[in-house]
Structures are given as structure tokens and as C-alpha cells.
Amino acid sequence: MLHLILFLFFGAVCVAGAVNLLVQSHPINSALSLIAVMAALAGEYLLLGAEFVAAVQVIVYAGAIMVLFVITIMLLNAGKEERTKGSRVAILLGVPGLLIGAVLVAWTLLFRSNTTMVAIGAEPGSPKAIARLLFHDFLLPFEVTSVLILIAIMGAVVLASRPEAVAKTAGERSETTPELVGAGRNRG
Amino acid sequence: MNIPLSYYLLLSGFLFVCGVAGFLIKRNIITIFMSIELMLNGVNLSFVAFAAQWHSLSGQIFVFFVMVVAAAEAAVGLAIIIAVYRTRETLNVDQVNLLKL
Numbered sequence: 001m002l003h004l005i006l007f008l009f010f011g012a013v014c015v016a017g018a019v020n021l022l023v024q025s026h027p028i029n030s031a032l033s034l035i036a037v038m039a040a041l042a043g044e045y046l047l048l049g050a051e052f053v054a055a056v057q058v059i060v061y062a063g064a065i066m067v068l069f070v071i072t073i074m075l076l077n078a079g080k081e082e083r084t085k086g087s088r089v090a091i092l093l094g095v096p097g098l099l100i101g102a103v104l105v106a107w108t109l110l111f112r113s114n115t116t117m118v119a120i121g122a123e124p125g126s127p128k129a130i131a132r133l134l135f136h137d138f139l140l141p142f143e144v145t146s147v148l149i150l151i152a153i154m155g156a157v158v159l160a161s162r163p164e165a166v167a168k169t170a171g172e173r174s175e176t177t178p179e180l181v182g183a184g185r186n187r188g
Numbered sequence: 189m190n191i192p193l194s195y196y197l198l199l200s201g202f203l204f205v206c207g208v209a210g211f212l213i214k215r216n217i218i219t220i221f222m223s224i225e226l227m228l229n230g231v232n233l234s235f236v237a238f239a240a241q242w243h244s245l246s247g248q249i250f251v252f253f254v255m256v257v258a259a260a261e262a263a264v265g266l267a268i269i270i271a272v273y274r275t276r277e278t279l280n281v282d283q284v285n286l287l288k289l
Contacts, residue, residue: 110194
């Protein structure tokens with residue numbers, strides 16, 4: 001009973017946040033409702049026993065990634081979004097299609113699927129067990145993701161830096177070839 | 189005390205569909221990006237739910253990899269959004285319709 005009540009509570013927060021993300025027209029409101037969704041999802045992970053995943057969800061997703069989003073929204077001074085008229089065919093076909101698909105998936109999951117009943121904390125993912133798996137069986141993917149993160153950091157720095165700054169440093173580096181400097185400035 | 193695992197999968201599917209709908213109907217490029225994060229979160233929930241069904245921690249490990257990829261994607265994507273805004277002065281995707289400046 002407790003499991004069901006907690007599941008429904010966190011699930012209701014998730015659903016409300018996700019719908020609110022769609023309804024709001026200001027990006028900062030959407031970002032805040034997304035934070036609510038992520039925090040409630042951490043609660044769902046805790047119910048399933050994935051305690052370490054829940055902690056990482058709060059720290060990385062609701063913390064780091066969403067801070068990045070909020071900073072970008074404030075940096076770009078994003079205002080209300082302008083509504084453009086969608087095509088009528090998309091609504092006429094999309095809404096019934098979505099409803100049919102939703103009913104089919106829900107029916108299959110509830111009555112025709114092979115899923116079991118789960119208790120609270122069905123699969124306890126303690127940090128120790130996670131670390132053993134991560135550093136033994138999944139060592140190669142772990143290292144590859146660290147390289148991916150490194151590339152992403154460099155890409156973000158290059159993409160977000162001002163074009164003039166890039167041209168300037170390029171100019172300082174190649175002072176012996178003046179035509180290249182000119183090309184860099186013109187491009188910037 | 190036990191509840192069916194399909195409830196978790198239903199919630200996960202709902203979050204994913206909300207993400208898809210936001211991706212399609214939203215016009216602000218940052219909100220579209222947030223819809224992608226919502227989709228990734230829905231998938232993460234079903235990973236954890238199936239980890240509980242099969243009593244295997246590998247599902248939870250996959251969640252970490254999804255999170256890492258999401259973090260990298262958010263960093264690069266937001267940098268691209270900043271670059272787009274600098275050259276076009278708009279965040280509306282309908283006005284960003286040329287690859288060339």
C-alpha cells in the first residue's frame with residue numbers, strides 16, 4: 001500500500017511537471033518544471049532500490065545539467081515564445097494516432113506483458129555493487145565515455161567562444177603570414 | 189505491498205511521449221532541447237525498472253552512460269544554441285531555416 005501511495009505521489013509530480021513543460025510558453029518556467037520532473041524521478045528510482053542512481057540523478061541531472069540550461073536561458077534573455085500556426089493535417093492525424101497508440105501501449109503493458117510485481121527496493125544498487133560492475137565488466141565503455149566528455153568540453157569551448165576572440169588568437173599565432181590574419185578577421 | 193512493474197513502464201512511456209510532443213510543438217530552441225532531456229529521463233526510468241525485473245544491475249549502469257551522454261549533449265548543444273543566437277539574434281526555430289548565414 002505504501003509503495004503504491006509513494007509511486008502515485010511521485011508519478012503525479014512527474015506527470016504534472018511534464019505537462020506543465022508543454023503548456024508553459026516561457027522557457028524558464030519549462031526549465032523549472034523539468035527540474036521538478038527530475039527530482040520526482042529520483043524518488044521513483046529510490047522506490048525501485050536504485051539509491052546511487054537516485055543520488056546521481058539529483059546531482060548531475062537536476063543539478064548540473066539544469067543549471068546549464070537556466071544559465072543559457074538567462075544569458076540569451078529568452079522571452080516568451082512566438083506561437084506559429086501548425087498544419088491542420090498534423091492535428092487531424094496526430095491526435096487520433098497518439099490516442100490509439102497510447103491505448104494500445106497501455107493495454108499491452110497492463111494486461112499482455114510478462115512483467116512481474118516489484119517490492120520496494122527490489123534491486124538494491126548500492127555504490128559498492130555499482131562500482132564493482134562499472135570498473136570490471138564495463139571498464140572499456142567507462143573509459144570511452146571519459147574521452148567523449150573531454151571532446152564535448154573542447155567542442156563546447158570552441159563553439160561558445162566569440163568568433164573575434166578566435167580570430168585574434170589565430171592572428172597572434174600566425175604573425176608571419178599576414179594574409180592569413182586578414183582572412184581570419186574577415187571571416188570573424 | 190507489491191505493485192506491477194507495468195506502472196513504472198507506463199509512467200516512463202508517458203514521459204517519453206511528452207518529450208516527443210514537446211519536441212514537435214514547441215518553437216523555442218531551448219525548450220525543444222529540454223524536451224530531449226525529458227525523453228532521456230523517460231528511457232532511464234524504464235532501464236531502472238527492467239533492472240528490478242531481471243535482478244541485474246546492468247540496467248542501472250546503462251543509466252549512468254545515458255546520463256554521461258546527456259551531459260555531453262547538453263554542453264555541446266547549448267554551445268551551439270549560443271552560437272546560433274549570436275549570428276541570428278533569434279531562438280525561434282522557424283526563423284532558423286538556412287544552414288548558411
